[in-house]
Amino acid sequence: MAPEQRVAASLADMDPVVEEAVVRSFIEPRKRAQYITRLGSVKTRQKFMNGHFFHMRDLDPQYAQRIPPGQQNAEDVLRLLRERGSSELCYVISGSSNYDGEEIDLRLALDDLFSDSVAGTFLVCEPERLGYFQGEEPGEGYILERR
Numbered sequence: 001m002a003p004e005q006r007v008a009a010s011l012a013d014m015d016p017v018v019e020e021a022v023v024r025s026f027i028e029p030r031k032r033a034q035y036i037t038r039l040g041s042v043k044t045r046q047k048f049m050n051g052h053f054f055h056m057r058d059l060d061p062q063y064a065q066r067i068p069p070g071q072q073n074a075e076d077v078l079r080l081l082r083e084r085g086s087s088e089l090c091y092v093i094s095g096s097s098n099y100d101g102e103e104i105d106l107r108l109a110l111d112d113l114f115s116d117s118v119a120g121t122f123l124v125c126e127p128e129r130l131g132y133f134q135g136e137e138p139g140e141g142y143i144l145e146r147r
Helices: 003-013 016-026 029-039 045-052 074-083 106-115
Strands: 064-066 089-094 103-105 121-126 130-134 141-145
Touching (some): 016 029, 016 089, 016 121, 016 130, 029 045, 074 106, 074 141, 089 106
Antiparallel strands (some): 064 141, 089 121, 121 130, 130 141
């Protein structure tokens, strides 16, 4: 299915409360309104994610910790998230995953992310507290955490 069709077909199932909480928690303050508006629109969602998620420059550096390259794999990221109290499920916001807008098993999401080179993806464990972001460039994996 083409990305535009996937997004249009699933936008009704997305959780705008979770997505807004993620934006307010982990995106730089000056960009938050734009993210909330564009992610919530069928017309702009996919194009916006394609333009911003693959080469992410808008994570709030206070809450984004880059993971060392040697730990950017499904097992290590799962361990890091579990050490911080992640749940078994995560909500996916993604420019390239078929799971965009769905809540799925965290291990499944990480396996998908690393085995299929799915980039431009947020895995949200706790919307206002904990998540993971994977960009397109090597080494662009971040634990997102607010304490």
